[in-house]
Amino acid sequence: MKRIVSLLLALMTVCSMAVFSASAAEEELPTVVSVKVDLAGWPGMYGGTVAVVYAYDADGNDIFSKVDWSITDEEGQEPSEVYIRNKGVWVDPDAKPGYYTLKGTGRDGRALGEAYTTFPVLQGSGGYISREKHAITAKAGVGGSISPNGTSSITNGNNQNYTITANNGYKIADVLVDGKSIGAVASYKFVKVQTAHTIEARFATAPMKDPDTGFSDIAKSDYFYDAVKWAVGSKVTSGLTETTFGPQETCTRAQTVTFLWRAAGSPQTNSVDNPFTDVKRSDYYYQAVLWAVANNVTNGVSATSFDPNVTVQRDQVVTFLWRASGKPAAKADLAFSDLADGAFYADAVQWAVAHGITTGTSSTTFAPADGCTRAQIVTFLYRSKN
Known part of the structure; x- marks a missing residue:
């Protein structure tokens, strides 16, 4: 009996010593006061730099291994594709891109205050987060x-x-x-x-833009400079582009009657039936052609054709202008060798020369069949109006 009691007392003594020893050896867990994700760590598996995770106590000691970690996305959910691994943030390739919050909690469960941080995850980043x-x-x-x-x-x-x-x-x-x-x-x-x-x-x-007109193909020394300024300012015509006027481009018959119509104030003409099969109501020049017919500016090239897209000739342009001005009588001393007697444009040329609208292409030629350029047409119009 004495022997059994002695054994029990010995066992109790050993147990109490074990409890005391364990209690004495137990380390008090420090409170986590800061957490960070270092985006400039060691080389990562994809040649970038890995995100290293740190946790610090109040004394500045790294206590990563004594902290429980959680990661939440922008909606507060815990993703399975982003997590802590080997003191770094691991990202699966199919992880949702965005900003994630990393939080550390001391294993004794104490409050951490501001002990959290956020970090970005890129589309299809995979592996460790790289911010190289x-x-x-x-x-x-x-x-x-x-x-x-x-x-x-x-x-x-x-x-x-x-x-x-x-x-x-x-x-x-x-x-x-x-x-x-x-x-x-x-x-x-x-x-x-x-x-x-x-x-x-x-x-x-690139050619320099003229500061007044905005066109790079117009210069103050050009004979048509003032005419272009007037035509654009009066909305008779705009440039071919925002920066070019295209002075040497030839004009069509449709463009020419449109210039004349706009210079007249763009009047609407509804009392005249359209006689031309090649002019449609949807054409930009439809009202201009009706106005030209109503005012006897032109009757087309035939009873049913206007030829809107054919290049206009110099003899046609001065004739259109003369008729639009009321067919005024005028005489001038002409020395044009290419001006045929009795030509339909003869009186128009007389008027144009007498009023300084044109002097011909040389001192002896008018070149009636030559195509008329945009520069020439706006100049003729400008001179006839001024």
């Missing part, structure tokens, strides 16, 4: 600039905008991205940069 930097080298040729210029260091997944500007007297000829042409664009945006790139802007000389 990539070089984009930009350069511009003679005649313009690109901004920013030189080499820029862009964080992986970020965007970068570039603006291309041509100098006075130049235009953007082409922009090359990674050596491939993307056209004469004025800006370009690299989206979600994943690798190094190059961008190059090239320029070409």
